[in-house]
Amino acid sequence: MDKELTLEIAMKQLDEIISKMQSDETDLENSLKLYEEGAKLIAFCKERIVNAELKIKMISDEADDENEV
């Protein structure tokens, strides 16, 4: 799975997979592939949501540097 995967991308890909599976043109083999992909994305999303913990960073120094420029 992509290292750069974000929730936004995952949700978008899920939407795409679902609409592909809704189309009649998807054959059995492809739909199984899509299902596998979708299941991975779902696992990723759930993991992201369940383990979410707000991270806060104060960027005082950098901002000061910027201000001095």
Add this chain to the structure above:
Amino acid sequence: MDSIISVSQLNSYINFYLQESPVLADVYVTGEISNFSSNSSGHFYFKLKDYKSVVSCVMFAGANANLSFYPENGMKVLVHGKVSVYETAGLYQIIVNEMIPAGVGQLFLKFEQLKKRLEAEGLFDVDHKKPIPSYPERIAVVTSPTGAAVRDVINRIKNRYPLVRLYIVPTLVQGDSAAPQIVKALEYVNSEKLADTIILCRGGGSLEDLWPFNEESVARAVYESDIPVVTGIGHETDTTIADFAADLRASTPTAAAELSTPEVTAVFNQVQQADEYLYSAVRKIIDDYGNHLNIQNNLLEYCSPLNKLNIMRDKLSSSEKTLKHLISVGFNRTNARLDSYIDRLQALNPLDVFLRGYSIARSSEGSIIKSVSSVKQGDNISVQVSDGFIDCTADSTRR
């Protein structure tokens, strides 16, 4: 002068002339209130004067209902309205639709002018507004690090969507150096690509307190930000120039936090639904294939030689049955015909007559006696009945 006109015509013409002027239809005038009075209908009548001149003003009840202060003589104000002629008195006056105290009035005027100018320039164009990411990863909060606003935003996001990484970019939000700091902060977040959404916010305050957010430089920095900016400045009723330039305007910092993030439980439900949908979709596809396979299998079985053989065997057995049936039907029919012959023969059998009590008398020669004349006294007669013969002797004959 070609023609002579009446006073009314003159005043009417002047009124018409004034109303045609775009400048007089939309004027801002500052001055000091004098001769203030309010009549029973709630209309305000007063004069506005400066060191040299004076002008009559009227502010009707509908317009003055929302005034945040009560006007008094000597008060310096800014009024907005149009100039019109009171024809009966030959008097021109300002019909006031807005009035604010002069100190605030200066800022208000600046605000209105800047708003108009930037609007004309396209800084508030809807087409330019960027969509706010549905599932932000990183949000930069540009605000005072000590105010209530930053706490409100953090708390709201913590409860609502703790998936994000929040970057607090501290700036002053009040006073002369606030605007340049806000501009630098916005530029910094953009150049560092620090976030996918920026929340620019500040708690409530007076118009003067919020003023940095009405500075042109801030509006331009908001407009030029490649990262979408959500503003939450002051309270519900406050609107700043930065709000107009923002990609999305929220009424408060808390509302800005809400508009920048989805609700985590809603997202979870969405994922759950996708999960269920995906499962049922793949289930359905597999079932469809299974059904199709069954149909094919049935077809194949139907076409197999074994099946053909079975079909032929069935045909044969049914033909056999039919044949048997036909034979038995024919046999029964013959039988029935035979029975009917027997019945008819039976009806003709003379023996049948004996059963009903008739008998036949025969002479000793065996001829049937049909008349007394063929019998003499002492003749032997044989009388046949149903079950045998009675031998008799004739005693006498009578007629």
